[in-house]
Amino acid sequence: MPGKNLSREEAQQRAAILSVDTYRVHLDVTSAVDPSAATFRSTSTIAFRCSEPGAASFADLLAPAVRAVTLNGTALDPSEVFDGTRVRLEGLAAENLLVVEADCAYSRTGEGLHRFVDPVDGETYLYTHYEPADARRVFANFEQPDLKAPFTFTVTAPAAWDVYANAVHTEVTEEGAARTWRFAPTQPISTYLTAVVAGPYHVERAHYSRESKDGSTLEIPLAATCRKSLAKYFDADEIFTVTKQGLDFFHTEFDYPYPFGKYDQCFVPEYNIGAMENPGCVTFREEFVFRSKVTEAAYEGRANVILHEMAHMWFGDLVTMKWWDDLWLKESFADFMGSYGLIGAGTKYTAAWITFANRRKAWAYRQDQFPTTHPITADIRDLEDAKLNFDGITYAKGASVLKQLVAYVGAEAFFEGARQYFKRHAFGNTVLDDLLVALEETSGRDLRSWAAAWLQTSGVNVLTPQLTVDAEGRITELAVLQDGEPARPHRIAVGLYERDTDGALVRTERVELDVTGARTVVDGLVGKPRPALVLLNDDDLTYCKVRFDDRSLATLREGLGEIDQPLSRALAWSAVWNLTRDGLMPARDYLDLVDRFAGTESDIGVLQSLHQQSRTALDLYAAPEHRGEGERLLAACALRELRAAEPGSDHQLAWARFLALTADGTEHLQLVEGLLAGSARIDGLTVDQELRWSLWLALASAGRATAEELNGELELDNTASGRQHLTHCLAALPTPGAKATAWAAVVDSDELPNALVEAQIAGFAQAGQRELTAGYAAPYFEVIEEIWAQRSIEIAMRIVSGFFPHYQTDEATLAATDAWLAGHPEAAPALRRLVLECRDDLARALRAQAADRG
Ligand SMILES: [Zn+2]
Numbered sequence: 001m002p003g004k005n006l007s008r009e010e011a012q013q014r015a016a017i018l019s020v021d022t023y024r025v026h027l028d029v030t031s032a033v034d035p036s037a038a039t040f041r042s043t044s045t046i047a048f049r050c051s052e053p054g055a056a057s058f059a060d061l062l063a064p065a066v067r068a069v070t071l072n073g074t075a076l077d078p079s080e081v082f083d084g085t086r087v088r089l090e091g092l093a094a095e096n097l098l099v100v101e102a103d104c105a106y107s108r109t110g111e112g113l114h115r116f117v118d119p120v121d122g123e124t125y126l127y128t129h130y131e132p133a134d135a136r137r138v139f140a141n142f143e144q145p146d147l148k149a150p151f152t153f154t155v156t157a158p159a160a161w162d163v164y165a166n167a168v169h170t171e172v173t174e175e176g177a178a179r180t181w182r183f184a185p186t187q188p189i190s191t192y193l194t195a196v197v198a199g200p201y202h203v204e205r206a207h208y209s210r211e212s213k214d215g216s217t218l219e220i221p222l223a224a225t226c227r228k229s230l231a232k233y234f235d236a237d238e239i240f241t242v243t244k245q246g247l248d249f250f251h252t253e254f255d256y257p258y259p260f261g262k263y264d265q266c267f268v269p270e271y272n273i274g275a276m277e278n279p280g281c282v283t284f285r286e287e288f289v290f291r292s293k294v295t296e297a298a299y300e301g302r303a304n305v306i307l308h309e310m311a312h313m314w315f316g317d318l319v320t321m322k323w324w325d326d327l328w329l330k331e332s333f334a335d336f337m338g339s340y341g342l343i344g345a346g347t348k349y350t351a352a353w354i355t356f357a358n359r360r361k362a363w364a365y366r367q368d369q370f371p372t373t374h375p376i377t378a379d380i381r382d383l384e385d386a387k388l389n390f391d392g393i394t395y396a397k398g399a400s401v402l403k404q405l406v407a408y409v410g411a412e413a414f415f416e417g418a419r420q421y422f423k424r425h426a427f428g429n430t431v432l433d434d435l436l437v438a439l440e441e442t443s444g445r446d447l448r449s450w451a452a453a454w455l456q457t458s459g460v461n462v463l464t465p466q467l468t469v470d471a472e473g474r475i476t477e478l479a480v481l482q483d484g485e486p487a488r489p490h491r492i493a494v495g496l497y498e499r500d501t502d503g504a505l506v507r508t509e510r511v512e513l514d515v516t517g518a519r520t521v522v523d524g525l526v527g528k529p530r531p532a533l534v535l536l537n538d539d540d541l542t543y544c545k546v547r548f549d550d551r552s553l554a555t556l557r558e559g560l561g562e563i564d565q566p567l568s569r570a571l572a573w574s575a576v577w578n579l580t581r582d583g584l585m586p587a588r589d590y591l592d593l594v595d596r597f598a599g600t601e602s603d604i605g606v607l608q609s610l611h612q613q614s615r616t617a618l619d620l621y622a623a624p625e626h627r628g629e630g631e632r633l634l635a636a637c638a639l640r641e642l643r644a645a646e647p648g649s650d651h652q653l654a655w656a657r658f659l660a661l662t663a664d665g666t667e668h669l670q671l672v673e674g675l676l677a678g679s680a681r682i683d684g685l686t687v688d689q690e691l692r693w694s695l696w697l698a699l700a701s702a703g704r705a706t707a708e709e710l711n712g713e714l715e716l717d718n719t720a721s722g723r724q725h726l727t728h729c730l731a732a733l734p735t736p737g738a739k740a741t742a743w744a745a746v747v748d749s750d751e752l753p754n755a756l757v758e759a760q761i762a763g764f765a766q767a768g769q770r771e772l773t774a775g776y777a778a779p780y781f782e783v784i785e786e787i788w789a790q791r792s793i794e795i796a797m798r799i800v801s802g803f804f805p806h807y808q809t810d811e812a813t814l815a816a817t818d819a820w821l822a823g824h825p826e827a828a829p830a831l832r833r834l835v836l837e838c839r840d841d842l843a844r845a846l847r848a849q850a851a852d853r854g
Contacts, residue, residue, distance in 0.1 A: 004085045006060065006133065007382045008323055011144040017055055017092075018142065020149035021047040022185070025139045028156040029198055030178045032106065032115055033124045039064060039103040040113070044139040046099075048149075050092040059087040060136035060143040062112075063102040070099040087140055100140035108753040109792045110272035112137030113196070116753075118269075120229040120719050125199035127268040127283055129276055132324060132386045135191040146322045146429040148188040156180045157198045164197040164225065164264050166280045186279065187259055188427045190320050195278035197266045201225040204236035208247050208263070218257050220247065226267040229719065230289045239265060242303045242347055246310045249345035250337075253415050254314050256422045265306070269720055270755040272794055273390075275305050277312030277334070284309075291721060292690035295650035297605035300349040304338040307345065311337035314422055322429040324386035328376045328455075329435060331390070332398020333418075335360070339399070351566070355605045356403075357540040358570040360396045362609070365460055365545060365578060367392030370840050372833045373458045376401060377432050384830040387793050393458075400543035401454045405439075407491040407541040408450065413443035453488040461488055463515065464547040465534045473530045478522040480515050480536060490515040494522055495538030495568060496531035497555075505533060505555070505563040512541075535568060545578045546571070557589070561597030570606045577613050580621060581844065583851035587621035590614070591630050599641045604650045611658045619767035620809060620841075621848035634662040639671070647684020656685055660694040664702065664768070672698050689717050693725035700729040701766045707733065724759045731763025739764060739772055746799060747783055750791060757795055761802035770807050777805040777813055781820045788831045800831060804838040809845045817842065 024045040031037035046059070062085055066078035072093055081088045087100055106115040106126075111134045116125045128138060136143045153165045159179045163169070167184040174180075186194075206222040222243060224236045243265070247258065260280040271285035288302045315337070316330030339360070342352035367373060376398045380386050406414045417439035425434060432455065436447050461484040468476045478494070496509035508531065511522055532555045536546040548556065556572055563569040576593060579585035594614040601607045618630045638659040645652035656675075663669050672695045674680025675687050687695070696713055699705035710729045714722050731742035742764040746757050764773065780803050788796045805813050817839045821832065 004062065005382045005384055006143065008325070008380060011146075011323060014057055014142060015144065015146050017050055017052045018057055018147060019049045019051075020142060020147050021049065023139075023141065023149050023151045024154070025151060025194075026154040026156070027113075027138065027196065029113070029126060030156055030158055032126055032198075033158055035117070037106075039105050041101070042104045042139045043099065043101045044141060045097070046141065046149075048096050048098070048142075049094060050096060051094075053092060053094045055092050056088070056090040057092060058089055059098060059100065059140045060085065060133070061087055061100060061102060061140040062134075062137045063104045063140075065103040067101040067103065068099070069101075070097075072096055072098075085136075098140070102140065104138055107137065109795050110270055110754045111792050111794050114268075114270060116269040116720070118227055118229055118720060119723060123200050123228060125201065125227055125269060127197040127199075127266065127271075128195050129272065129283060130192045130194065131276060131390075132192055133383045135194055138196075141191045143191050144323070145190040145192065145320050148190050148320065148427065148429070150185040150188055151194050152185045153183045153194075153196060154180060155183075155196055155198060161198055161200055162203065162225075164195075164201075164223070164266060164281050166193070166195055166260065166278060168221075168262050184261075189279055189317060193278050193317055193320075195276075195281040195283065197225070197264075197268065197281060197283065200228055201266065202228045202231035202234065204234065204240075206236075206240040206244075208244050210248070210251060212257065218251075220258060221262040223262070223264040224267070225264065226286060226289050227269060230267070230286060230291070233289050233291050234267075235290075238299070239302075239306065242306050242345075243310070245345040245347050246307045246341055249341055250310060250314065253344070253418075254422060255419045256314060256318070256426070258313060259318055259426070260313060265309075270753055272754060275309050277309040277316055279313060279317045282309045287721075292688035293653055293686060294690075295604045295608065295654055296349075297355070297608055297650075300342070300351065300355060300605065303347055303349050304342055304352065304355075307341035308334045308338035311341065315418075318427065319422060319425040320429050322431050324380040324383075324389065325378055326431055327378070327380070327386065327389055328394045328398040329430065329432065331394045332376065332402055335395045335399035336402040340403075351603055351605060353540065354567050354570045354603050356399075357567060358574050358603075358606050359609050361400055361540075361543070362574065362577065362613075363392040364396035364400055364543065365392075366581075368397055368458065368460045370837045372836050372840075375458050376455045381829075384793065384828060387797070388830050388833055397543060403540075404454070404491060404542045405450070408489075409439065409443035409445055409447075413445075414439065416442040450489065453486060457486050457488075459484055459486075461490070461544045462547060463490070463492070463536045463544045465494075465536055465549050465552070466519075467530070467534060467549045467551075469530045475525045475528050475530055478525050478534070480513075480520045480522060482515060482518050482520070487517055490537075490542040490544060492536060492542050492544075493538045495533075495535040496525070496528070497533035497535065497563065497568075498529075498531050500564075503559075503562060505559060507538070507565065507568065510538065515542075533563075535571060537571065538568060540567065540571060545582075546575050547579070547584075548575070557593070560593055561600045566603045566606070569601070570603060573601075573606060573610065580617055581848065583844075583847040586852040586854070587617045587623075587848060588626050588630060588852055590617050591622070591633055595633055595637045598637070599644065604654060607651065608654050611654065611661065615661055619807065620845040621852060623849045623853040626852060631662070631664050635659070635664055635668050638662045639668060642682060642685075647682075648686075649684070652682070652685055653691070656682070656691060657694055660691075660698040663698045669699065669702055669704055673704070689722075693717075693722075693729070696725070696729050697732060700763075701732040701734065701768060703734045705729070705733075720755070724755050727756050727759035728763040731760050732766055734766070734769050734772060736772065739769075739776070743776060743779075743803075747779075747787070747803070750795070754795065754798075757798055758802075761798060765802065765806065767807050773805070774808055776803070777808055777816060780805060781816060784820075784831065784835070785824065785827055788828055793830075796831075797834065800834045801838065804835070806838065806841065809842060809849060811846070814839070814842055814846065 026043040028041040066082045069076040163181040171182040208220040267286040275284040311334040315333040339352040339356045342349045421438040464481045466479040497505045533552045580590040642655040742760045
């Protein structure tokens with residue numbers, strides 16, 4: 001299918017001659033409730049202009065069949081003009097009307113119009129997800145962000161259903177077993193932002209109103225939906241609270257009224273990503289409807305996503321990037337606003353910047369050290385490139401750099417620049433320069449060199465303190481060394497820490513300065529006593545890796561957990577994690593720090609990331625001869641801290657989950673069995689359904705659960721989520737048969753929906769089962785090219801990344817990976833990128849293991 005992967009050049013050529021007046025789209029999804037029906041009827045009517053009459057162009061459509069194509073009243077033969085991916089349009093007039101009637105396919109991969117049947121009650125649910133280019137799986141269109149137009153949707157659906165789209169519905173008519181919903185025209189928006197959600201969804205409603213400056217009142221009806229079987233868990237009040245706080249905050253900061261009328265937030269099943277900012281109809285993964293107890297970090301995470309998507313209503317939806325090169329224009333901004341808004345809007349999630357420093361930045365640092373890293377403003381040749389760039393650079397590094405920009409120009413200039421940008425480009429498309437122009441006007445600073453250093457280069461700088469002291473132990477000089485190309489201007493704070501009388505490490509000095517070039521001297525510290533700890537980038541203003549001088553590192557080894565400020569402590573944890581990943585701190589030293597200090601970590605989000613990172617350190621970075629010792633250490637740590645945690649606390653739940661993640665010895669596994677059977681209790685710990693599945697997974701991967709027992713658990717939880725957990729557990733059983741079944745279910749068949757593909761892969765790959773899965777490395781390299789060609793990109797990405805032999809950390813696997821790369825120079829660049837990143841992870845693991853061996 002040559003036309004499936006639209007190139008930037010093609011998009012530019014099309015936008016040069018076409019402009020779209022209106023879309024009218026009619027979808028008939030009454031067939032959805034019939035499991036044997038694979039398709040639905042789609043009619044797309046596009047009124048558009050062509051500045052070069054007589055020219056040829058094309059519309060995009062991925063559909064199994066086209067029934068009719070009419071251009072300017074002339075019927076065209078679908079078999080001649082439609083090739084499976086595009087509708088060829090020739091002899092265009094100045095003003096054109098195109099009508100395409102197609103049979104489009106229901107999706108099971110989360111791309112296009114996804115269909116899901118709830119095992120609890122048999123109800124069918126539909127929703128769309130398009131970014132970057134899957135609206136063409138649902139209706140014929142010009143699939144590129146800069147051909148905006150108003151859309152008018154009409155949806156015919158089973159009579160018992162509700163239907164949501166970007167605009168309010170204006171009329172619902174009933175005919176037999178079907179109802180037809182007519183929606184108001186939208187504002188001009190891009191194709192990837194259109195949305196339809198249909199099914200017997202449970203809905204909760206609320207209302208937001210606000211006085212405008214001109215005395216009028218802005219009214220925004222709010223809705224939140226989820227599947228009926230999740231309604232009993234749906235805390236819509238909490239969702240509406242954050243929503244209203246966000247609407248207040250963004251109206252104040254952006255000074256541009258919310259432009260899309262109503263605001264629906266739909267929580268949908270088997271969703272591939274966190275959420276999507278469809279104007280007026282945001283879709284979220286339904287795992288944000290919490291079925292069991294979760295920690296405050298999960299609520300904070302959800303609130304962050306709510307604000308992220310809301311920020312997109314302005315940055316992304318009102319003003320949209322011209323092409324995917326400037327994806328960061330919306331994602332970096334929204335990612336930044338997710339954290340900034342949690343604080344600024346006055347939500348109860350006051351740890352937002354700690355989470356950002358510790359968790360979000362870890363994603364950016366990892367991505368930015370791959371050989372495939374790229375500048376924040378990327379070179380996106382085509383849609384496959386675009387799909388892979390929803391990554392740690394575009395989101396987390398971009399947001400980190402905007403945080404640095406706010407430190408550089410000040411919040412007021414930054415937001416005034418944003419306000420100008422919205423007004424100037426409302427309903428239009430932009431490139432980097434448009435934002436810079438606005439920010440330069442409001443800040444009075446030249447941002448070209450700043451942008452060149454931060455946005456148009458890749459890689460992370462390393463900042464190291466260089467401290468000299470005199471014979472009395474007083475500072476004679478503190479300099480900041482900068483490594484990594486290019487050197488960048490960094491606005492940073494430097495913190496000096498000393499022990500107080502209680503033994504806590506407290507900040508005694510804070511100096512803010514601009515670091516430029518390879519070496520910058522910090523003023524104002526000469527004569528001060530040498531501190532116990534020097535923390536560069538204190539308060540997390542810039543984006544960099546930080547190192548320590550010898551004494552500071554010794555202080556951290558003795559007392560990392562005794563730093564009194566949670567943000568500073570989170571930065572110290574982040575820094576020692578980077579040292580471990582870089583092979584500069586042996587993995588066993590990192591595990592030792594976790595063992596000694598995780599138990600006193602107050603921030604629940606940081607604690608949960610320590611749990612994940614220590615598991616990674618053990619599985620990938622520990623030398624094989626130290627693994628057994630490390631496993632025993634972490635399991636004992638989990639048990640000790642679980643027993644010590646405050647009954648009923650988030651920390652207790654986090655430690656219980658960590659016990660499930662680390663249990664290996666008989667004693668731990670017996671406790672896991674006891675918790676499941678109810679014969680063992682931990683005071684205050686509720687063993688609810690999600691925790692039960694975590695415990696079952698521990699038993700399954702240790703070979704202490706049978707398929708029969710696992711199927712028995714499904715009887716208690718025969719839900720979509722239960723089925724995913726069961727699949728995960730069955731694939732984790734330590735038998736050749738379990739591995740073969742999981743592999744075949746994903747590789748040899750494309751029957752499974754996205755959520756079960758994910759569960760199979762997660763279960764298949766167990767660090768403790770290296771020998772059992774070693775034989776799959778060779779078949780992996782044999783099948784990935786075919787998988788890439790045949791599967792949807794979403795599924796192909798999961799298979800290529802998920803089945804890579806991550807746990808075969810040996811030279812032979814590295815050599816096999818290199819052999820594949822050398823032998824496949826012509827493979828799709830996006831496929832090569834994924835394999836290169838897996839290879840880099842593997843090489844890093846080998847370096848870290850060598851460091852741990854010594
Ligand atoms: Zn986003």
